[in-house]
Amino acid sequence: MLKYEDLYSDKLFERIIDRSNDGINVVDEKGILIYLNQISADYSNNMAEDMVGKHISEFYPDAVLLKVLENKHAFLDKKIHYVGTKKYVVSSYPIYVGNEFKGAFSVFKDIQEMDDLNRKVKYLELHLSLNRPEDKFSSVIGNSGSLKDVLVKAKRTVGSLAGPRHSIIIGESGTGKTMIANLIFKYAKEVGVIDNDAPFIEINCGQFTNTDIAAMEIFGSEEGAYTGSKQKKGLFEQANGGILFLDEAHALDNYQTMLLKAVESGRIRRIGGSREIPVDVIIIAASTKNLKDEMLPELYQRLAQYELYIPSLKERSIEERKNLFNHFIEKYINVVEELHGLRYNVVFTKDAEAAILNANYPRNIRQFRDVVNFSIDAAAPLISDIGDEKEINTVIDMEHLPFEIGEETSSIVISKRKDIIDGHAKDLIKGYRDAGYGPRKISKMLSEEGYDIEYYKVAYYLKK
Ligand SMILES: Nc1ncnc2c1ncn2[C@@H]1O[C@H](COP(=O)(O)OP(=O)(O)O)[C@@H](O)[C@H]1O
Numbered sequence: 001m002l003k004y005e006d007l008y009s010d011k012l013f014e015r016i017i018d019r020s021n022d023g024i025n026v027v028d029e030k031g032i033l034i035y036l037n038q039i040s041a042d043y044s045n046n047m048a049e050d051m052v053g054k055h056i057s058e059f060y061p062d063a064v065l066l067k068v069l070e071n072k073h074a075f076l077d078k079k080i081h082y083v084g085t086k087k088y089v090v091s092s093y094p095i096y097v098g099n100e101f102k103g104a105f106s107v108f109k110d111i112q113e114m115d116d117l118n119r120k121v122k123y124l125e126l127h128l129s130l131n132r133p134e135d136k137f138s139s140v141i142g143n144s145g146s147l148k149d150v151l152v153k154a155k156r157t158v159g160s161l162a163g164p165r166h167s168i169i170i171g172e173s174g175t176g177k178t179m180i181a182n183l184i185f186k187y188a189k190e191v192g193v194i195d196n197d198a199p200f201i202e203i204n205c206g207q208f209t210n211t212d213i214a215a216m217e218i219f220g221s222e223e224g225a226y227t228g229s230k231q232k233k234g235l236f237e238q239a240n241g242g243i244l245f246l247d248e249a250h251a252l253d254n255y256q257t258m259l260l261k262a263v264e265s266g267r268i269r270r271i272g273g274s275r276e277i278p279v280d281v282i283i284i285a286a287s288t289k290n291l292k293d294e295m296l297p298e299l300y301q302r303l304a305q306y307e308l309y310i311p312s313l314k315e316r317s318i319e320e321r322k323n324l325f326n327h328f329i330e331k332y333i334n335v336v337e338e339l340h341g342l343r344y345n346v347v348f349t350k351d352a353e354a355a356i357l358n359a360n361y362p363r364n365i366r367q368f369r370d371v372v373n374f375s376i377d378a379a380a381p382l383i384s385d386i387g388d389e390k391e392i393n394t395v396i397d398m399e400h401l402p403f404e405i406g407e408e409t410s411s412i413v414i415s416k417r418k419d420i421i422d423g424h425a426k427d428l429i430k431g432y433r434d435a436g437y438g439p440r441k442i443s444k445m446l447s448e449e450g451y452d453i454e455y456y457k458v459a460y461y462l463k464k
C-alpha cells in the first residue's frame with residue numbers, strides 16, 4: 001500500500017512534479033537553481049541537470065524570482081512574460097526555513113494554449129459577424145429600392161404620433177423579417193416609445209409540438225396547474241414594456257383565443273392561475289403565410305394594424321442583387337482584414353458573378369449570403385498559407401460556387417433543389433445538344449424531365 005512517506009523515496013515527489021502542467025524553479029538566496037522540473041527545462045530548451053547549480057538569470061534573464069530575492073515577499077504576477085516567442089505568467093514565493101530567508105521558488109504557466117484559444121474564439125466571433133443582421137435602417141440593402149416603403153412603414157408602426165401599434169410582417173423565409181423586427185425594436189427605443197432596457201422577446205410559434213406546453217411557455221403557469229408544474233413567468237409577461245416577436249405566427253393554433261384576450265384586455269392570466277396580470281406589450285407577428293387566412297379574424301384585425309410585405313429575392317431588381325452581392329463580399333473582406341491584419345482583395349470572374357446573381361434562391365437573402373460566403377471560403381487561401389503577407393488576392397470562379405454543375409457532392413447549399421446535373425441529366429443534355437438544341441431550349445426540355453437547371457448552367461456544363 002502506498003503511504004505518504006513513500007513519496008520521499010525514489011524521488012517520487014519530483015517525478016510527480018515533472019508531470020505537472022506548470023513549470024517550477026527553486027533557487028537559493030543567491031539565485032542559483034537548486035531544483036527545476038521537466039516543464040521548466042523544456043521551456044528553456046535545456047537539460048535540467050545542466051541547469052542546476054547555475055544562476056537563474058542565465059536561463060530566465062528577467063526572472064521574477066530575482067525580485068523575490070531582493071524584496072523577500074511573494075510576487076503573484078498577473079503580467080505576461082516572454083521567453084523568445086513563448087508566453088507565460090508566473091507567481092514567485094520566498095522560502096523561509098524557520099525565520100531565515102533561504103531562497104525562492106516560482107510556478108509558471110505557459111499561456112500559449114490560452115492564447116491560441118483566444119484567437120480561435122475571436123475567429124468564431126468574427127465569423128459569426130458575417131451572418132449578423134444589419135442593425136441600422138441605413139445599412140439595409142434596398143432601403144431606397146424594394147424596401148423603401150416597407151422601412152418607412154416599419155418606423156411608423158412604433159413611431160407614429162398616436163402611439164405604437166401591433167404589426168404583421170409577411171415574407172418568405174430569409175427575406176429579412178427578423179432583421180426588420182429588430183430594427184423596429186431599436187427604433188422604438190430611439191424614439192422613446194419603450195425604455196432603453198426594454199425587452200425583445202422572440203417566440204417561434206412553430207417550435208412547440210404540444211399546445212399545453214406552448215400555452216405555459218407563453219402565458220406562464222401557477223404552481224400545480226399541471227402535475228409538477230411550477231410558478232413561472234410566461235414570455236408574454238417577460239416582454240412587458242417591450243416587444244413580443246411572434247415568429248411563424250401561423251402556427252399559433254389553439255392559443256389564438258388566449259392571445260386575443262390578452263391583446264384585447266391588456267391582461268394575461270397564467271395557466272392554472274386566477275390573478276389577472278396587466279401587460280403592456282407591442283406585438284410583431286411574422287409569417288411566411290398570409291395571416292389573414294391563418295388567424296382568427298378578430299386576432300388578425302388586432303395585430304394587422306400595420307402589415308409589412310417583404311418582397312422575395314426574386315422580386316428584387318438585378319441592381320439590388322448586385323448591391324447585396326457587394327455588401328456580403330465587403331463584410332467578408334472586413335472580417336478577414338480585422339482577423340489577419342492584411343489587405344484582402346476579392347474578385348469574382350464574370351461567369352461566377354453572373355451565376356450567383358442569376359441563380360434561384362428559395363431561401364432568399366439568407367441563402368444568397370451563404371452562397372457568397374461559401375464561394376469565397378472555397379477559393380480563399382488557408383490560414384497556414386498566408387504567412388506574413390500584407391495583401392492577398394482571391395479569385396472566385398465557377399468551380400468555387402456551391403452549386404457547381406455536375407458535382408453532386410459539392411452542392412452543399414442549394415442541395416434541396418433538383419438543380420444538380422446528375423448522370424441522367426448529363427445524358428439528356430448531351431442528347432439534346434447532339435440533336436442541335438441550344439442551352440435555353442435544353443433548359444426548358446430538362447424542366448419537363450423534372451430538372452430545374454438554368455440555361456447558363458447548361459451552357460457552362462457544355463463548355464466544360
Ligand atoms: N435587405 C437586406 N440587407 C442586408 N442583409 C439582409 C437584408 N435582408 C436580409 N438580410 C440578411 O439575411 C439574413 C436573413 O434575414 P432574416 O431576418 O433572418 O430573415 P427571415 O426572418 O425573414 O427568415 C440575415 O442575416 C440578414 O442580415
Ligand SMILES: [Mg+2]
Nearest residue numbers: 177178179247
Ligand atoms: Mg426569421
